[in-house]
Amino acid sequence: MYAIVKTGGKQFKVAPGDQIAVEKLFEQPGETVLLTEVVLISDETGTKVGTPFVAGASVKAKVVEHGKARKIVVFKYKSKKNYHKKQGHRQPFTKLQIESIQE
Numbered sequence: 001m002y003a004i005v006k007t008g009g010k011q012f013k014v015a016p017g018d019q020i021a022v023e024k025l026f027e028q029p030g031e032t033v034l035l036t037e038v039v040l041i042s043d044e045t046g047t048k049v050g051t052p053f054v055a056g057a058s059v060k061a062k063v064v065e066h067g068k069a070r071k072i073v074v075f076k077y078k079s080k081k082n083y084h085k086k087q088g089h090r091q092p093f094t095k096l097q098i099e100s101i102q103e
Contacts, residue, residue: 001043003101005035005059014059014098024092027063033096035059041103048103057103061096068092 002015008023027033038057041048048054068090076085 001041001101003038003042003057003059004040006037006039006053007035011039014061014101016098016100018098019064019095020098021067021069021093021095023094024066025063025094027094029063029065031063032099033061033063035061038101041101043103054103057101059101060099062099064095064097066092066094 002013004011004013006012010023012020012022014020025033036053036058038054038059039050039052041054041057048057050057069092071088071090074087074089076087077083
């Protein structure tokens with residue numbers, strides 16, 4: 001059984017037991033999160049596709065930890081103008097452990 005959920009503007013394929021890194025959520029580690037924007041559910045009986053979301057479906061997940069992704073370098077440069085600017089960015093994320101999928 002798996003589902004496709006939407007959170008933080010992105011879609012993730014999840015199954016019970018999976019760990020995913022999503023955009024930062026405000027829940028603390030150990031708390032439970034209910035993801036209600038389920039786009040698709042597939043199991044042994046068939047596949048349900050939402051329009052845009054599957055009615056009554058949700059995914060229960062537990063917050064494992066918060067963190068920051070690897071640093072990316074943003075380098076701006078204009079030729080012949082003696083302009084260059086170096087800047088770094090680390091995107092915050094929340095790691096979720098998928099517990100169950102409810103239809």
